[in-house]
Amino acid sequence: MNGIVKWFDERTGWAKGIQEYMVHPVPRLVSPLDFLGVAALFLFINQAVTGIFLAMFYVPSAASYAPHPSLSMAYESILFIMYKVPLGWVVRDLHFWGANLMVIVVVTHMLRVFYEGAYKKPRELTWWAGVGLLLMTLALAFTGYLLPWDQQSFWATAVGTAMFKYAPFLGHFLMTMFQGGEFTNSLTLTRFYSLHMLVLPAALVLLFAVHFIMVLKQGMSFIEEGEGAPKQKTVPFFPYTAFQMNIVVLATAAVLLVIATNYLAPLVAPADPLNKAMYVPIPLWYFFWVYQFLKWVPYYLDPVGVIVIPAIGVLALLALPLIDRGPHREASRRKPIIAAGAVAVAALAALTYLGFLTVPTPLPSTLEAQAHPTFSGTIEPILTGNCVMCHGPTGGDMAGQDFTTYAGVMKGGTTPVKGPVVIPGHPSKSLIVLHVEGKVAPRMPLGAGPLHKAWIQDIINWIKEGAKNN
Amino acid sequence: MSDENEKLPPGEVTRRKFLTAGMGVIGGVLGLGYLGMGLKYMFPPAPxxxxxxxxxxxxxxxxxxxxxxxxxxxxxxxxxxxxxKWSDSYDHQFSGKRLAACTQPALSGKAATAERYDHTNSNQFSVYDMHCPHLHCPFASTGTGFACPCHGSQYTLDGCHIAGPAPHGLYLHSWKVEAGKLYVAGIYGYVGTHMGDQNA
Incomplete structure (x- = not known):
């Protein structure tokens, strides 16, 4: 072992430096909150590892191929990962929930540093890199959200990218550049994929390198730092603090695993640029505050919520170490700054909460059942919009049922019901009708609200007329 | 080497300065090249x-x-x-262009005074883009008009904006009728708040 170390040290000369860092003294008494950065790092590594695995099956294409014209390859590859790849659902869930947890942990980490005044000289660079890391985390979450290409991600992105138009001077340019056109379309998917897989992770790693090297160089910040401060009891970083970090990583991993194995990452109906099933778009939860703001103000104030307030927020974060330059770190001696931060956080929280309360409900529907519905015009959109997430092709073929093609609909299932669920001419004998009406348990769609009455009637009328492939 | 600059009068171009500037120029040219290529790559030509x-x-x-x-x-x-569809007859004089005028004041507060255009005699179709002009949500038909579920914008059947945060009326597509078939092309403008159609 020592021979190998010596071999490398003769060539690199790093051994002494690494040795010094490993045993550098750190405060002995620490709070669990000191380890939020480590938790964020672990979550990023989780995203990288699970992301690499997802990329082995994921297909970034909005195109579909002949057997399943209503499903994009992107959506179908997600179904495949969820239902066919061994442990695919765990990998996807770890990635999805890891992303959400990472946003929460990064923001909490930042709030903690803000409260402790740890951004003060000489740690300005660490703070600025941290602001960059927050933005990269949000950008990764935003771009990754689109990739399953389902209704929720498609329309959330359509609205999110439309907001670029409010940027001064470059608005329309930025919007069309990100979308690859006037509206969100299949090019948006490949652009976001490239950003999500290559550009943003690289930027994040670079910023993290700056962040991490500065932390190593300057050591952990603690309040009684500087001249005249009482001397703290210290321990060598390795193995004492390093072990505590391991415990924090283990705890974070455990929390993530419990969430990921108990809550399936959402996947709604496949993206339909025509929105025939009238899906009502919902924004990402960390955009709820913008969403709430936009509902309150007339259109000419939209840029304030979309551009001005976020820009002021980022600039304020960047300017923080330059504004708050006093010698004191204690919150009690930085009351104006703490108060300003508290107001900003409270405003964001309140707007987010109000946004949650007013998640859009479907419009008072004027849907009327059609007397002579066709399969391609009426039935297929209903099935695609409500059923194929579970009863799809090679992946989510729950009960062996595939509702993405006419042949699949007529063929029926394999378990527990063998045979057709559509009996032409006899809606009351057709299991598909009995399940959506709730006359046969479980009521379908499982875990969602009942189908619109007009849609149920459409299915009944279509079966009554012979369930033709028209 | 370090005293090379000190011997020369200020403003003189030294070898060191020249090489530094050269690196900047080479780097800049390469960078601009890639930037230009990338922009061209991401913005397909108009046709x-x-x-x-x-x-x-x-x-x-x-x-x-x-x-x-x-x-x-x-x-x-x-x-x-x-x-x-507004009527079964087709007036070639207005082929595809609708002279909309919204009597309802838009939310911007500007009172609309122009009279509603009588579309029944001269215009057979209105073809609206399915995206709300506010933030591109898909709006829905309410029978008497259109409503967007995202931020609550509402429109009349004429495409006039009557409520919610949208900046103007619905986007209009060009259309034409040939041999009993309706043909539609790209967006040419939008229904204005009170002065007729605007070019988008």
Whole structure:
């Protein structure tokens, strides 16, 4: 072992430096909150590892191929990962929930540093890199959200990218550049994929390198730092603090695993640029505050919520170490700054909460059942919009049922019901009708609200007329 | 080496300065090259972005005053338009262009005074883009108009904006009728708040 170390040290000369860092003294008494950065790092590594695995099956294409014209390859590859790849659902869930947890942990980490005044000289660079890391985390979450290409991600992105138009001077340019056109379309998917897989992770790693090297160089910040401060009891970083970090990583991993194995990452109906099933778009939860703001103000104030307030927020974060330059770190001696931060956080929280309360409900529907519905015009959109997430092709073929093609609909299932669920001419004998009406348990769609009455009637009328492939 | 600069009068170009500037220029040229290539790559030339005429259905299959959502390839991508038929007769004088005028004041507060255009005699169709002009949500037909579920914008059947945060009325697609078939192409403008159609 020592021979190998010596071999490398003769060539690199790093051994002494690494040795010094490993045993550098750190405060002995620490709070669990000191380890939020480590938790964020672990979550990023989780995203990288699970992301690499997802990329082995994921297909970034909005195109579909002949057997399943209503499903994009992107959506179908997600179904495949969820239902066919061994442990695919765990990998996807770890990635999805890891992303959400990472946003929460990064923001909490930042709030903690803000409260402790740890951004003060000489740690300005660490703070600025941290602001960059927050933005990269949000950008990764935003771009990754689109990739399953389902209704929720498609329309959330359509609205999110439309907001670029409010940027001064470059608005329309930025919007069309990100979308690859006037509206969100299949090019948006490949652009976001490239950003999500290559550009943003690289930027994040670079910023993290700056962040991490500065932390190593300057050591952990603690309040009684500087001249005249009482001397703290210290321990060598390795193995004492390093072990505590391991415990924090283990705890974070455990929390993530419990969430990921108990809550399936959402996947709604496949993206339909025509929105025939009238899906009502919902924004990402960390955009709820913008969403709430936009509902309150007339259109000419939209840029304030979309551009001005976020820009002021980022600039304020960047300017923080330059504004708050006093010698004191204690919150009690930085009351104006703490108060300003508290107001900003409270405003964001309140707007987010109000946004949650007013998640859009479907419009008072004027849907009327059609007397002579066709399969391609009426039935297929209903099935695609409500059923194929579970009863799809090679992946989510729950009960062996595939509702993405006419042949699949007529063929029926394999378990527990063998045979057709559509009996032409006899809606009351057709299991598909009995399940959506709730006359046969479980009521379908499982875990969602009942189908619109007009849609149920459409299915009944279509079966009554012979369930033709028209 | 370090005293090379000190011997020379200020402003003199030294070898060191020349090499430094040279590196900057080379780096800049390469960087601009890649930037230019990237921008060209991401913005296809205008002809590729054009939306050609596409048949969207037979004129007789549309019901008067009943808006219908039909698929359209917009800039080459799956998209859709709301088609609203006003009458069964077709006046070639106004082929495809609708002189809308909204009597309702828009939310911007500007009172609208122009009279509503009598579309029944001179204009057979209105073809609206399916995206809300506010933030591109898909709006829905309410029978008497259109409503967007995202931020609550509302429009009349004429495409006039009457409520919510949208900046103006619905986007308008060019349309034409040939041999009983309705053809639709790209967006040419939007229904203005009070002075007729605007160019988008």
């Amino acid at each position: 590729m972005m054009r939306t050609p005429w596409q048949e969207v259905g037979l004129v007789k299959d549309f019901t008067i005053s009943d808006a219908k959502l039909v698929p359209l390839l917009y800039q080459g991508h799956r998209d859709g338009v709301w088609v609203l």
